[in-house]
Amino acid sequence: GPKVLQIPSHQIIDMGQMVTLNCDPVSNHLYFYWYKQILGQQMEFLVNFYNGKVMEKSKLFKDQFSVERPDGSYFTLKIQPTALEDSAVYFCASSRQGLSSQNTLYFGAGTRLSVL
């Protein structure tokens, strides 16, 4: 089936540094999402992105977070600067449609971010 690729699978970084998480969404998908999962907790919505803009974001999407998809390449999540509480698994997802309730989200395998 359709695949979303996330690179890298694990990233270790020192607190205060910048990190960029990369996502290669399904090729004909137009809507993109990031979810955050802290160990032992549920996957929580961070942000969704369409047509070059953030459509909706949660309170977890702090000012230090930003997303972009320059020229149809990777969909990225940048955290600058990182904090200890940013340690989590970040899942990228994409979908063809965004407004319809029935649209299916396709997820990547996640990037485990460890902030030291």
Next chain:
Amino acid sequence: GDSVTQTEGLVTLTEGLPVMLNCTYQTIYSNPFLFWYVHYLNESPRLLLKSSTDNKRTEHQGFHATLHKSSSSFHLQKSSAQLSDSALYYCALRGNTRKLIFGLGTTLQVQP
């Protein structure tokens, strides 16, 4: 706000026995969409089932679930568990926003 509750963190059962993973939800939206995602270790979570139709059974790959709006439930069932069903199962809800709200997940361990 919208929420999903999965009461069991871990379900362990013997191969061949029936499976039932509980899922209840809360939303003020009258036409929610409910989903079950399955997450195998080191793979991507992938969609197993989805439904928005009240009291209609939906099936896929031997699993089935029925959305009951009267009880706000969408329990996942299978008649006979297989070893390969061992995974993490997430129930998720989409209300009237683009967000997908997940439960905590239930780990299913099937033993020989």
